[in-house]
Amino acid sequence: MPEVSEIQTHFFELFPQAQHFGILLLKALIIMLVGYYVSKFIRSKVHKAIAKKDHILANFISQIIFILSIVVMILAALGTIGVQTNSIIAVLGTAGVAIALGLKDSLSSVASGIILIILRPFKQGDLIEFDGMIGSVEVINLFTTHLRLNDGKFAIIPNSNIAKANIINTTYNEQRRIELILGVGYESDIDLVKNLVIKVFNSCPEVDLTQGYFVGLTELGESSLNFTLRFWVKLEYGVINAQSKVLEAIKKILDENHIEIPYNKLDVNIIKQDAS
Known part of the structure; x- marks a missing residue:
């Protein structure tokens, strides 16, 4: 067994290296910790500055800045402990091709998000129709767009789906x-x-008479005369509410004038035959 003095000698020979590495590791941790809070601070300031004019653009740009800041902070921390960051960047560049192929759908959503931000087919608060859904735009993130549907449900939609779809902006x-x-x-x-x-139409405040209207017989149905009604309603009253008010008023006035709205009927004739 080695003597105690020999063990102490080897320990003190190794300790300066361990002490040096510990200091470097501490510096790296400090860089990561400070860098994280600095990144959050920058993101907050950028978001606050841009949000005065455009909340969606502010949210999108602040997310990109935060992610880039985190990447720079990690590379700086690795460089502090002696890792060759140039080699890491080269490896990441090579691996990035494989990662991009594996995450092509996600990257497509990021690219689509950039397109949505640049072309601006809608903004926060706009009411849009998309793939059978009607909702108000809340935010555009790097990967997804959030819609608050008319029934209160929350829809999270990949940006790639929206970018290649037909969108109706009703705002x-x-x-x-x-x-x-x-x-x-x-x-x-x-x-x-x-x-x-x-x-x-003239008596309902929900109907916008300035846009004009159309009322005409357009079809001779099997059991009814079919009239087509086209009219404009003010969005401030709500589309469903306005349509309901007009239909109720039409039904009442037709009843008052004894005009029938046909419905399916079944006439049953009973033929009585003599017992003989």
């Missing part, structure tokens, strides 16, 4: 056109029906 207009089909009995007076519907 640019303060009105929305509604088209309805109204069927009445064949014995009904055509001019009377048209005048009654126009009377409803």
Whole structure:
């Protein structure tokens, strides 16, 4: 067994190296810790400065700056402990090709997010229709866009799906056109029906008369005269609410004038035969 003095000698020979590495490791940890909070601080300041004009753009740019700051901070910390960062960057560049192929869908969403930010088909708060969904835009992130649907549900959609889809932005207009089909009995007076519907339009504040309207007989159905109604409603009243108010008013005024709205009927005839 080695003597105690020999063990102490080897320990003191190794200790300066361990002490040096410990100091470097401590510096790296300090760089990572300080760098993390500095990155958050920069992200917050950038977001606050840009959000005064555009909240979505502020959120997008601040996320990119934060991620880039974290990457720079990690490379700086590794360089402090003696790791050759040039070699790491070269390896990451080579591995990046393989990673990009494996994450092509995610990277496509990032590229699509940049396109959405540049082209600006919508902004925060806009009401859009997309793939059968109608919702208000809350935020565009690096990978996803968040929509608050009309029924209160929260939709998280990949940016790549939105960028290549047909989007209807309904925010640019303060009105929305509604088209309805109204069927009445064949014995009904055509001019009377048209005048009654126009009377409803004129009496409903939800209908925007400045945009014009159309009421006309467009189909001779199997059991009804079918009128097409096209009119504009003000979004401030809500589309569903305005349509409901108009339909209720039309039903009441037709009833008051004894105009029938046909419905499916089944006539049963019973033939009584003599017992003989």
